[in-house]
Amino acid sequence: xxxxxMDKWRKWQTPARGVSVxxxxxxxxxxxxxxxxxxxASAVGIELDDTVASLERLDQxxxxxxxxxxxxxxxGNDAGLYLGTVIVRTVPGAAWQVxxxxxxxxxxxxxxxxxxxxxxxxxxxxxxxxxxxxxxxASER
Numbered sequence: 001x002x003x004x005x006m007d008k009w010r011k012w013q014t015p016a017r018g019v020s021v022x023x024x025x026x027x028x029x030x031x032x033x034x035x036x037x038x039x040x041a042s043a044v045g046i047e048l049d050d051t052v053a054s055l056e057r058l059d060q061x062x063x064x065x066x067x068x069x070x071x072x073x074x075x076g077n078d079a080g081l082y083l084g085t086v087i088v089r090t091v092p093g094a095a096w097q098v099x100x101x102x103x104x105x106x107x108x109x110x111x112x113x114x115x116x117x118x119x120x121x122x123x124x125x126x127x128x129x130x131x132x133x134x135x136x137x138a139s140e141r
Contacts, residue, residue, distance in 0.1 A: 059132050
């Protein structure tokens with residue numbers, strides 16, 4: 001996955017192989033921008049306010065993007081990053097981590113890591129699992 005600011009950040013990070021590192025504070029806000037997803041949602045009157053309710057509203061979107069492979073890929077990234085943003089902001093102990101390959105994931109207080117970007121791609125491609133269901137699973141642990 002290509003996220004320009006993460007590519008620059010990775011150049012000066014040299015974690016040990018197999019170790020994840022916490023994302024810097026500035027990156028946390030950037031991960032939650034999700035411009036394409038926000039534009040798609042806004043076009044149909046859905047406000048993304050970083051809440052669980054907004055995930056439920058996203059699950060109800062008609063998947064018009066599935067006809068455009070480029071939009072599908074970007075929307076999958078955005079959906080995953082938005083899911084991660086909601087989890088990090090609302091689930092106690094959840095935090096962004098970055099794997100050595102640059103992949104952002106969410107680490108829960110239990111130590112479990114969730115590859116939210118992969119989940120976002122699954123949602124964008126097939127609608128399942130639903131983003132709100134993924135959130136519920138993360139918040140129960």
